[in-house]
Amino acid sequence: MAKPHPDRERALERLTEVAAVLERPDVTMRRMFGSEGLAVRGKLFAFASTAGDLVVKLPEQRIGELGLDPMVMRGRPMREWAVVPYDAGEERWRTIAGEAYAFVDSISP
Template structure:
């Protein structure tokens, strides 16, 4: 139940920002880690995590900075921190739009 409420809060922040991206060429919604996320040319760059919170793909060095600043933490997959995936909680909504922009630019650049 707690996760449901947190996902609802996350979508209240995420969805309006996502709408802006969906007007761009090559951007759509697709499956990622049991959720739906924003994709550029088929590669996910941002989504709401299963437990709520924004999950974005950014360069590893930038992920280090986000983690060091306390804005977010590395997403864990199979008990190990992911190098380029960061989770930002709903308690930091002001960070969401800028990090989604960074994630979009990063994945756009590395996706053919």
Template sequence: MASDHEAMRRAHEHFDPIAEHELTLPDVDMGRMFSTDGLRIRGKVYAFIAHDGTLVVKLPQPRIDELADGGGIDHMRMRGREMREWATVPLAYAATWDGLVTEAHDFVASLAGD
């Protein structure tokens, strides 16, 4: 089993090119979330890499439920509590990360009245 440091390194190999593109979009920057850097739109975080190397994205709860039905992707849990609008996406699903980050960007932008 890979260490968290190794998992983060591998995850960033996939995430960093996505983030590089996202940072070219209007009102997008990087900021802190759960002691890691995440993508933000107008100050609201929508995607980041967790310490275990999973992608975490903010999406509508029904969309996360849909993704979770397929297995592997699930609601984020903090201290045993399910986070309604946050999904964890393991590195095994890295091929979906670009699309999910785009969905998260669009969702959070819509919450801010974009």
């Protein structure tokens, strides 16, 4: 098995710290898009990208309000998925991951 890219590895460490701060009993780690991510009732709301950034699921309007770039997959921007750069800092990651949790929680049965 290949060793994770160093940027993704440090992002996964931060993501684990963010998960601990969220302190939600229904949040689990699961694998998607080739990386570990956070899910609520099995629905992914945040994960670490291969570049080491946080990718979150939010309403399109909120992504614009936060000034985030959309996640691009296979050359296409993904609707309701945005990138939070690693350099934005752990506090911003926590805040936005919390918003992503609330959004996915509200749309998941």
